[in-house]
Amino acid sequence: MVSVLFSNLIAVIVVFPFIVSVCLLFLYQRIGRAPTIRKIADLTTPFLFFSIYMISHTIFGDGVGYTIVILALSIIIIYAVFERRRVKDFQIIRLIRKVWRLYFLLLIAAYMILILIGLVLKIIEYVT
Numbered sequence: 001m002v003s004v005l006f007s008n009l010i011a012v013i014v015v016f017p018f019i020v021s022v023c024l025l026f027l028y029q030r031i032g033r034a035p036t037i038r039k040i041a042d043l044t045t046p047f048l049f050f051s052i053y054m055i056s057h058t059i060f061g062d063g064v065g066y067t068i069v070i071l072a073l074s075i076i077i078i079y080a081v082f083e084r085r086r087v088k089d090f091q092i093i094r095l096i097r098k099v100w101r102l103y104f105l106l107l108i109a110a111y112m113i114l115i116l117i118g119l120v121l122k123i124i125e126y127v128t
Contacts (some may be wrong), residue, residue: 014054017047041104048107055114075099
């Protein structure tokens with residue numbers, strides 16, 4: 001019973017990672033703190049990574065996790081090089097914070113694109 005409930009919860013989080021954002025928003029309001037969008041975005045990003053991995057694994061099969069990790073590492077390396085050239089006072093914590101928020105934006109776009117690809121593929125599979 002518990003495993004079924006847990007697997008259903010994971011399935012909902014994978015399909016709708018923004019439910020985590022809404023739950024965090026309600027939790028912060030219930031505690032009495034005013035949540036910022038940045039904080040909610042920062043806390044939602046790991047769920048988006050997991051969601052992107054699961055959806056792309058479902059669509060494309062095995063080996064997608066390596067691609068996601070390589071892309072994430074490439075983005076942070078490229079961003080670090082540009083940031084180092086642009087700013088003389090290079091701070092790693094600020095770099096990680098900026099890249100984490102960039103990941104959030106990129107993962108939202110990737111999530112929407114992957115959902116559309118999955119829907120189109122299922123429609124094509126159903127029609128043919």
